[in-house]
Amino acid sequence: MAYNVTNLRCGGLENPMGIDCLNPVFSWIVMGEGEGTRQKKRRVMVARFVDELERETNLEWDDIKETEEMRVTYQGKCLEPCTTYFWKVQVISDEDEQIDGDIGMFETAFLSDEDWTAKWICLSETPLKRDYPASGIGVERKKVAVEDMILGEVYQVRKEFFVKKKVKRARAYITAHGAYLPMLDGKRVGHYELAPGHSDYANQLFYQIYDITDELQVGYHAIGAYVADGWYRSRIGFSGENCQFGTRLAILMQLEVEYQDGGRESIGSDKSFLVSKGAYQYADLMVGEKYDAQKELAGFFEYGYGGSVKETEEMEIPLTNLKAQPGENVEVLEEISPIFAERTDVGDIVLDFGKCVAGKVRIRLRERAGTVICMEHSEVKGVDGSFLKNIQTPFRDQQDIYVCAGKIGEVYEPMFTYHGFRYVKISGITREINLQDYQAVVVGSRLEDGGFFRCSDGRMNQLQENIRRSQLSNMISIPTDCPQREKAGWTGDVQIYAATACYNQNMKEFFRRWLSDVRYEQTEKGQIPIIVPFVEGHKRQFPQAVTSAGWGDVITVLPWVLYQYYGDKAVLEENYEAMERWLAYVRNTAKTENPSELHGVTGARKEHLEYIWNTNFHFGDWLTPSVSINMESGMMDMLQSALQTKEIVPTFFYAYSCSILSKVSKILGKDDKRAYYDGLFEKIKEAFQYEYVNEDGTIKSDLQGIQVLALHMGLVDGKAKEQTEKKLVELIHANGDKLDTGFLSVPYLLDVLCDAGYKRLAYKILYQEECPSWLYEVKMGATSVWESWQAILPDGKCTFVSLAHYAYGCVGNWIYRNIVGIRCLVPGYKRVEIAPDFECGLESAEGGYHSIYGEIRCGWKKTGDKIVVEVAVPFNTEAQVFLRNAGIESVKKCGRDVTGEMKIEYGTDCSGVGLPAGSYQFICTYMED
Ligand code: BGC
Numbered sequence: 030m031a032y033n034v035t036n037l038r039c040g041g042l043e044n045p046m047g048i049d050c051l052n053p054v055f056s057w058i059v060m061g062e063g064e065g066t067r068q069k070k071r072r073v074m075v076a077r078f079v080d081e082l083e084r085e086t087n088l089e090w091d092d093i094k095e096t097e098e099m100r101v102t103y104q105g106k107c108l109e110p111c112t113t114y115f116w117k118v119q120v121i122s123d124e125d126e127q128i129d130g131d132i133g134m135f136e137t138a139f140l141s142d143e144d145w146t147a148k149w150i151c152l153s154e155t156p157l158k159r160d161y162p163a164s165g166i167g168v169e170r171k172k173v174a175v176e177d178m179i180l181g182e183v184y185q186v187r188k189e190f191f192v193k194k195k196v197k198r199a200r201a202y203i204t205a206h207g208a209y210l211p212m213l214d215g216k217r218v219g220h221y222e223l224a225p226g227h228s229d230y231a232n233q234l235f236y237q238i239y240d241i242t243d244e245l246q247v248g249y250h251a252i253g254a255y256v257a258d259g260w261y262r263s264r265i266g267f268s269g270e271n272c273q274f275g276t277r278l279a280i281l282m283q284l285e286v287e288y289q290d291g292g293r294e295s296i297g298s299d300k301s302f303l304v305s306k307g308a309y310q311y312a313d314l315m316v317g318e319k320y321d322a323q324k325e326l327a328g329f330f331e332y333g334y335g336g337s338v339k340e341t342e343e344m345e346i347p348l349t350n351l352k353a354q355p356g357e358n359v360e361v362l363e364e365i366s367p368i369f370a371e372r373t374d375v376g377d378i379v380l381d382f383g384k385c386v387a388g389k390v391r392i393r394l395r396e397r398a399g400t401v402i403c404m405e406h407s408e409v410k411g412v413d414g415s416f417l418k419n420i421q422t423p424f425r426d427q428q429d430i431y432v433c434a435g436k437i438g439e440v441y442e443p444m445f446t447y448h449g450f451r452y453v454k455i456s457g458i459t460r461e462i463n464l465q466d467y468q469a470v471v472v473g474s475r476l477e478d479g480g481f482f483r484c485s486d487g488r489m490n491q492l493q494e495n496i497r498r499s500q501l502s503n504m505i506s507i508p509t510d511c512p513q514r515e516k517a518g519w520t521g522d523v524q525i526y527a528a529t530a531c532y533n534q535n536m537k538e539f540f541r542r543w544l545s546d547v548r549y550e551q552t553e554k555g556q557i558p559i560i561v562p563f564v565e566g567h568k569r570q571f572p573q574a575v576t577s578a579g580w581g582d583v584i585t586v587l588p589w590v591l592y593q594y595y596g597d598k599a600v601l602e603e604n605y606e607a608m609e610r611w612l613a614y615v616r617n618t619a620k621t622e623n624p625s626e627l628h629g630v631t632g633a634r635k636e637h638l639e640y641i642w643n644t645n646f647h648f649g650d651w652l653t654p655s656v657s658i659n660m661e662s663g664m665m666d667m668l669q670s671a672l673q674t675k676e677i678v679p680t681f682f683y684a685y686s687c688s689i690l691s692k693v694s695k696i697l698g699k700d701d702k703r704a705y706y707d708g709l710f711e712k713i714k715e716a717f718q719y720e721y722v723n724e725d726g727t728i729k730s731d732l733q734g735i736q737v738l739a740l741h742m743g744l745v746d747g748k749a750k751e752q753t754e755k756k757l758v759e760l761i762h763a764n765g766d767k768l769d770t771g772f773l774s775v776p777y778l779l780d781v782l783c784d785a786g787y788k789r790l791a792y793k794i795l796y797q798e799e800c801p802s803w804l805y806e807v808k809m810g811a812t813s814v815w816e817s818w819q820a821i822l823p824d825g826k827c828t829f830v831s832l833a834h835y836a837y838g839c840v841g842n843w844i845y846r847n848i849v850g851i852r853c854l855v856p857g858y859k860r861v862e863i864a865p866d867f868e869c870g871l872e873s874a875e876g877g878y879h880s881i882y883g884e885i886r887c888g889w890k891k892t893g894d895k896i897v898v899e900v901a902v903p904f905n906t907e908a909q910v911f912l913r914n915a916g917i918e919s920v921k922k923c924g925r926d927v928t929g930e931m932k933i934e935y936g937t938d939c940s941g942v943g944l945p946a947g948s949y950q951f952i953c954t955y956m957e958d
Pocket of ligand 1: 510511515519521522648651834
């Protein structure tokens with residue numbers, strides 16, 4: 030098998046249709062086998078036509094460079110809008126082999142506002158009444174029955190047109206104020222769900238592109254769409270507030286048709302589009318939808334429809350916020366059959382899909398016309414096995430209602446909502462239960478797989494599966510906290526989990542897109558909100574908490590994580606200013622504000638206090654178990670961890686963001702800035718020690734999380750470091766070798782213990798099965814990661830928290846780095862350390878990570894005193910392999926015995942320095958400590 034250039038990506042996507050910038054970024058990898066191990070030189074070619082690309086003539090761009098970089102920004106002739114381009118890469122290896130490979134394609138979308146000839150058309154006759162229930166921290170939220178809620182109407186819009194000549198290529202460019210489902214000649218167009226997705230619409234609204242070439246035969250056609258509330262008008266505000274972006278639904282669509290004879294034509298939305306209400310009675314992203322199939326407008330989306338319709342109204346809306354969808358769209362990811370079904374005493378059906386997912390239920394019906402079917406969703410069952418909705422008001426309803434038409438082959442699948450669920454209760458079904466009639470349809474952003482982990486302990490495999498599952502359930506257009514309740518872009522959750530997310534899936538474009546919203550939402554003062562997009566309804570709920578330490582820091586942490594995984598400085602460059610503004614805000618607050626009891630302080634303390642960030646509301650080490658949870662009753666007082674840690678926690682993040690900015694400044698060549706942030710860090714550290722460290726070196730707090738944060742952020746050294754480590758270990762022992770860390774500290778707990786020489790204790794915590802612990806959740810049958818450790822109590826009772834929060838899944842990163850031992854040494858995994866831990870208590874483990882250069886793998890298995898380790902190093906990278914306590918017997922590279930030939934040191938620890946691309950097998954004798 031020879032080498033091949035493959036995995037061609039443009040703008041991070043395979044053959045994308047929506048490139049709307051003049052300088053897209055290309056990337057590729059080399060796979061297969063050959064002589065060389067690195068890219069010495071590369072040639073990138075771009076052409077308008079595939080035959081020209083093959084013949085290498087008439088190229089739009091032909092760029093040759095001696096470089097190891099496998100990513101480049103297009104610098105060729107100016108790209109034309111709505112045009113297809115082809116591209117390929119030739120790589121010359123360090124052994125001078127020429128490596129050819131796949132051909133990629135990309136298509137430009139609209140490149141300026143002028144390319145839009147379509148008009149925005151308004152569909153709602155009247156603005157929807159805004160409904161803003163009382164909000165604010167501590168305000169009791171009342172349950173409102175669906176019938177009493179103000180819910181928006183759903184519209185269908187249509188336009189007939191004639192195609193006079195043979196079509197060569199046709200595309201539809203569509204977006205909406207609301208969520209839309211495009212239709213052409215009676216059929217759905219494309220397979221995107223909940224388009225145009227969620228973003229900060231005022232600043233950026235994405236449009237999607239659909240290939241409709243095959244559908245447009247010569248003759249008459251009808252194009253149209255359903256338009257529902259989506260994120261635009263649904264009750265997404267924290268207290269169930271609607272209309273967060275506007276009160277009237279609208280759509281913008283433009284068809285670009287290119288005929289085979291070279292002619293072009295556009296058909297754009299305008300007032301000739303006609304609108305009607307139909308079967309959807311309402312469709313709210315949070316509440317659920319109601320569809321009355323008896324009110325379907327048969328033939329509405331087909332040519333020749335004669336039913337009654339109304340005119341639409343053109344609207345003058347600036348087009349400046351429109352962008353072609355960057356990154357992945359939301360799609361159906363998977364379909365799951367129920368594993369169990371039963372009838373309740375009152376005749377409802379309860380289905381169990383076996384795992385907590387995000388999505389909806391598709392149902393095949395054989396009921397009489399007028400039968401009302403209602404589906405309710407939940408993640409848990411009660412202790413007695415009954416259906417239980419553990420969802421807090423105002424997000425409780427999660428009901429999808431369908432009124433049957435009584436037709437043959439009737440199928441209902443909600444299109445404008447999604448839920449977090451494992452169980453569904455369905456009322457109204459009179460027929461016998463047939464499991465094949467039901468499917469859980471999992472929706473989410475279609476991200477590429479990043480990596481995998483499995484090992485000899487089934488509990489750990491389940492944990493990994495749960496982590497991955499919670500990730501899938503929360504990467505839905507934006508990163509959300511949970512699918513069952515708020516479905517909101519909580520910034521802290523991302524800050525905590527991003528580094529694990531990137532191991533499991535390719536997150537680059539997804540997070541980059543969301544970061545652009547984060548920047549838009551940054552306040553004038555520099556605050557980064559606790560939720561992005563930060564709509565009015567969230568602001569009203571948390572008036573005193575626009576930002577919070579550890580949440581706002583997503584602006585420094587996330588770009589830094591993305592840089593480590595994808596090695597792309599552009600991410601740092603585009604966020605640098607926002608990072609600096611955030612830190613300036615923190616610095617200014619620390620400097621100018623102090624809690625009232627500290628007013629009037631003078632001298633050295635006053636000077637130090639200028640570097641302590643200790644005012645305003647913060648979530649602190651959120652959900653610290655011992656502070657906020659009664660482990661017996663499960664009662665939670667969520668705010669307690671905020672109240673008890675909000676004074677000390679912010680300074681940790683002040684220091685942390687400062688140290689990240691110092692590193693970023695260095696990478697971007699801003700040496701003066703680096704010196705400034707280094708200096709600031711030292712001041713914070715000094716102030717922290719002055720303010721929070723006792724004479725004997727201990728920290729003024731008895732919480733595990735606070736010790737962890739002080740150690741991880743590097744704020745204690747010498748005696749104080751020793752004392753803090755000691756105290757952390759004591760606190761863990763006193764807690765029965767169980768963790769007691771909250772949201773912000775849990776990501777670092779195991780690392781901090783290992784760094785301090787307590788690796789065994791770290792594993793003890795990892796394998797702990799008593800609450801609170803990761804494997805407690807597994808033991809209790811979890812299929813996802815919970816918001817809070819005691820979401821289900823030892824006696825099986827459920828508390829009212831979400832069962833699909835990814836935050837605590839952050840341990841996944843530690844597992845990849847330690848048990849399989851894949852660690853990044855140079856950003857982008859250009860240089861990687863592979864140091865599996867044979868002392869982790871497992872018999873075997875295996876894991877892989879798809880880096881930007883290809884898949885890095887490590888698998889190991891013990892048999893008796895032998896241990897076999899298999900490692901794969903991608904082309905153009907090198908690995909430092911370190912096998913502790915393993916005396917090497919033989920080494921094979923790509924199946925050939927190379928024992929003694931390679932740069933490998935033998936002895937008790939076997940280590941290979943700078944091993945080049947290839948697959949390796951090490952057979953070693955294992956010597957236990
Ligand atoms: C969310 C979190 C979030 C938190 C703020 C919760 O309601 O679900 O994950 O970070 O509030 O502390």
